Amino acid sequence: YPLCALPPTTMVALSCTGTGERVCLSAEGFGNRQCFLESIADKNIPPDLSQCVFVIEQALSVRALQEIISSNDAEAGKGLGSGHKTLLYGNAILLRHSNSDMYLACLSSSSSNDKLAFDVGLQEQSEGASFVQGSTNPGEACWWTVHPASKQRSEGEKVRVGDDVIFVSVATERYLQATKENSQSIVNASFHVTQWNVSPFGTGLSRLKNQPCVFGNDVLRFTHAGDECLTIPSSWSLESSETNIIVYEGGSVMQQARSLWRLELARTKWAGGYINWYHPMRIRHITTGLYLGVKEDSNDLCLLPKEEATLAATCFYLREVKDDNKVILEDKDLEVIGVPNVRYDDVTVIAQHMETGFWLSYKAYQVKKKNVGLVEEKRLLLHEEGRMDDGCEFARSQDEEARTARVIRKCSALFNSFIVGLEVMINSKSTETFLQDCNLTEMVGSLDDLNNYFVQPEDDLSHEDRQKFLKALRNRQDLFQEEGI
Numbered sequence: 001y002p003l004c005a006l007p008p009t010t011m012v013a014l015s016c017t018g019t020g021e022r023v024c025l026s027a028e029g030f031g032n033r034q035c036f037l038e039s040i041a042d043k044n045i046p047p048d049l050s051q052c053v054f055v056i057e058q059a060l061s062v063r064a065l066q067e068i069i070s071s072n073d074a075e076a077g078k079g080l081g082s083g084h085k086t087l088l089y090g091n092a093i094l095l096r097h098s099n100s101d102m103y104l105a106c107l108s109s110s111s112s113n114d115k116l117a118f119d120v121g122l123q124e125q126s127e128g129a130s131f132v133q134g135s136t137n138p139g140e141a142c143w144w145t146v147h148p149a150s151k152q153r154s155e156g157e158k159v160r161v162g163d164d165v166i167f168v169s170v171a172t173e174r175y176l177q178a179t180k181e182n183s184q185s186i187v188n189a190s191f192h193v194t195q196w197n198v199s200p201f202g203t204g205l206s207r208l209k210n211q212p213c214v215f216g217n218d219v220l221r222f223t224h225a226g227d228e229c230l231t232i233p234s235s236w237s238l239e240s241s242e243t244n245i246i247v248y249e250g251g252s253v254m255q256q257a258r259s260l261w262r263l264e265l266a267r268t269k270w271a272g273g274y275i276n277w278y279h280p281m282r283i284r285h286i287t288t289g290l291y292l293g294v295k296e297d298s299n300d301l302c303l304l305p306k307e308e309a310t311l312a313a314t315c316f317y318l319r320e321v322k323d324d325n326k327v328i329l330e331d332k333d334l335e336v337i338g339v340p341n342v343r344y345d346d347v348t349v350i351a352q353h354m355e356t357g358f359w360l361s362y363k364a365y366q367v368k369k370k371n372v373g374l375v376e377e378k379r380l381l382l383h384e385e386g387r388m389d390d391g392c393e394f395a396r397s398q399d400e401e402a403r404t405a406r407v408i409r410k411c412s413a414l415f416n417s418f419i420v421g422l423e424v425m426i427n428s429k430s431t432e433t434f435l436q437d438c439n440l441t442e443m444v445g446s447l448d449d450l451n452n453y454f455v456q457p458e459d460d461l462s463h464e465d466r467q468k469f470l471k472a473l474r475n476r477q478d479l480f481q482e483e484g485i
Helices: 062-070 074-081 204-209 251-255 397-430 434-435 440-453 463-481
Strands: 012-016 023-026 034-038 055-060 092-098 101-105 118-123 145-148 164-169 175-181 183-191 196-203 219-224 229-230 247-250 261-265 281-285 293-294 301-304 318-319 350-353 359-369 372-385 393-396
Touching: 012 261, 023 175, 034 183, 055 062, 074 247, 229 251, 247 251, 251 293, 301 372, 397 434, 397 440
Parallel strands: none
Antiparallel strands: 012 023, 012 055, 012 196, 023 034, 055 092, 092 101, 092 145, 101 118, 118 183, 145 164, 164 175, 164 196, 175 183, 219 229, 219 261, 219 393, 229 247, 247 372, 261 281, 281 293, 293 301, 318 350, 350 359, 359 372
């Protein structure tokens, strides 16, 4: 399968074993621009592959790129619009980080022990020197040339998914490297070579042709009985089994961030392919970052942290009907892009827990709520037979609310650790643990990004654009407020 470098583009994850275990190049973008490595070695510890997705946005010959860089003609920037449809070895490429819409770049900073190495991170289009003054094209630091790591491939051939490649920074002529430093895995641009495997995540063409379909890594809501959805209660807490519960709830929660989930296929190859029947997947809650699952000796569903999210505890697959057939697909049948058969607002799905074979169901309780009285609460559990109405439908979330939910999770985790760190510092009267536990650089970066996230519209916007901007801003503010941040 050749890699596409023009719309509709190919989405890839870059993995390697340069640190001694299989890792993926990953980045966050909000509050932290530096890239890091996400381990994908242990199937029982789920990686956050949503942060590992890069889109191959453009591919140019090095000669064409050099002409654009060296030219002072403002028209030269327009040359970036064209390029190769298929990515070839020897091409210079842009890798856009899917979550943040920023570009993989060789930064000017150097935090490594290797003083000849540069940090690798994300850069916005407007940051750094562009090729052409006044151009919105990314600067030279964002371009990388692709070279074959195997003698079976040569310059000028097509780059295909699954190939081992070497990336070289155009700006610094250093290799994209993954290594270990002080027992910590890091990524930088250095004079040491790392071979990266181009793992397919998904294709732009499949998403363009089948927009109503549900894909791996989609953020969505499980709607039940038409007027309620799968969510955590507003009083949810990880502290005890009484508060760590999952419920069906109706009303305003259907527009709130706490009812958003991500479907994460339990594989690395084609993890952004179609959601299909019998394909193992985890269901991740967006604003907490925890996984839907069950603890040992219990059938009550709860949220589990990453360390406890084993395949046995958290893996589900989707079924069309309830029957006793237990289908276990082989890896060769799973590591494919799949077929478009599960659609939004159209197909009723029943979730089955893989390990136990039990169905995702619920039990109704009478619960006394303050100022309301007795109300019915539907708590989720696994049941051997389930109910007649266990089927759910998927409702697509808006891109904007999905992104805001991710920002909420990031800020919530960061602020909570900061507050806990302050309390420990006050009680112990020592700053040592505080500076170790709290990343102040990331805290300041997040506050800067939050300022930009909630910035007011500029005065020179047209009335229509201003109204759109203000509506999006109000939605962000409402989502944050509803989560208590």
